[in-house]
Amino acid sequence: MxxxxxxxxxxxxxxxxxxxxxxxxxxxxxxxxxxxxxxxxxxxxxxxxxxxxxxxxxxTLERLPADTIKMGRPAFGQEGGTITLFKLLARAPAPPVGEAIATKVRIGRQSVNEVEILEGLQPGDQVILSDMTQFDDVDRIRVVN
Structure with a gap:
């Protein structure tokens, strides 16, 4: 506390x-x-x-500036650490199959539900927050709706 x-x-x-x-x-x-x-x-x-x-x-522990990049809290990761997340590649109007690439992301402050993004993602990027450790040796995955 x-x-x-x-x-x-x-x-x-x-x-x-x-x-x-x-x-x-x-x-x-x-x-x-x-x-x-x-x-x-x-x-x-x-x-x-x-x-x-x-x-x-x-x-409410702290209020972040409005321009802070943040996302839902991933399955793992420590404040100030770098994690690998799979970022969805932009695709045309939602085909049934897409791709995601492994992306290094440095995270900052955390709350129960969200983390601050310090490096590696831009506003609007979509990532997979689930535990993807079974794909640690893979750079790209296929995503099926």
Missing amino acids: RDVDIGQQAQVDTRNGIVKGIVSGISGAAEEGTVTVDVELQGDLPRGARPDLTVDGTI
């Missing part, structure tokens, strides 16, 4: 609605790999909200 600080914005999904909040406390010790974060909710609570309700929460 090194990136979470008091005062950061959060969103809590009660399954009946999403409520904005602010991180108001962080427990000092992990218990079975879990750290408790207190969020002070702002605004009206959705119907059915009650104490000790199990919820999902998202904490």
Whole structure:
């Protein structure tokens, strides 16, 4: 929890609605790999909200500039590392068969769902995010819709 600080914005999904909040406390010790974060909710609570309700929460750690290139989080890769992804080659109106080439991509900051692209891809490039390690020795693959 090194990136979470008091005062950061959060969103809590009660399954009946999403409520904005602010991180108001962080427990000092992990218990079975879990750290408790207190969020002070702002605004009206959705119907059915009650104490000790199990919820999902998202904490905004940082906002990236609008021109940051990012993509969905791949199956593997560490912040600041270089990974190989298969980039789909541009093709005419969606034929049933296409190709993808192995492309070295340097990734930056990561969230639960996305990674920042530092090198290797341009906006609009499409890549395969699934685990493709079985093709580590291959430079080009055929993709069938």
